[in-house]
Amino acid sequence: MKKGVSTMAEAALQVEKRQKNTKSYLKQLRKSGKIPGVYYMHGKDSIPLIVNEKELRKLLTSNISVFTLNFGKGGRKSCVIREVQRDPVKGNILHVDLMGVKATEKIVVKVPIHLVGTPEGVKTEGGILEHHLREVEVECLPKEIPDSIEVDVSSLKIGDSILVKDIEPGNVEIVTDKEHLLATVVPPAVMPEVTPAEEVEVEEELKEPEVIGEKERDQQEKTAEK
Known part of the structure; x- marks a missing residue:
């Protein structure tokens, strides 16, 4: 199984400093296609x-983790996206938190896993390959x-699995639990055989009419006369 690492591409995001923080101002910003945010560093x-x-x-849909904030005359700063706040109903972006990083300090970030190849199984x-x-x-x-991080699954047969500990990430250290299941190949689902419905004949029970005895008939007539 081959595992590879796709190196980080360079990216930059143009920003400008925000002077106001009123509710009406932030609402107007969003209507104009801009998002309020904050940059911070320890x-x-x-x-x-x-x-x-x-x-x-564009940045959110890419696989880029660290990028450069371009403040124009205010300089450039390396950072990562720490949090994106969205409208709970519409899903629109409301606010973004950007955290500054130093080139000499390690940080913990999330990296996507890409499965490569078609399993033998x-x-x-x-x-069926389950990711x-x-x-x-x-x-x-x-x-x-x-x-x-690319993981080659082409050699997997039915019943084979890949755990996080099987990944070879190069110069990075994986923080995620090493025993977590990453991918596996399972047997195909078995569909139950469909058989034609058998016709069932329902026999109707023939009930004989109830015969009222002479004694019971006399009793009913006496009751009616009263």
């Missing part, structure tokens, strides 16, 4: 920001953060 004052929503969405035995864990947490220097 031991330093936080900086309120304005981020272009389209550029932020799928091609020749009709099995259980789609990302892992790793600890490393910012410049060593991979875009993704």
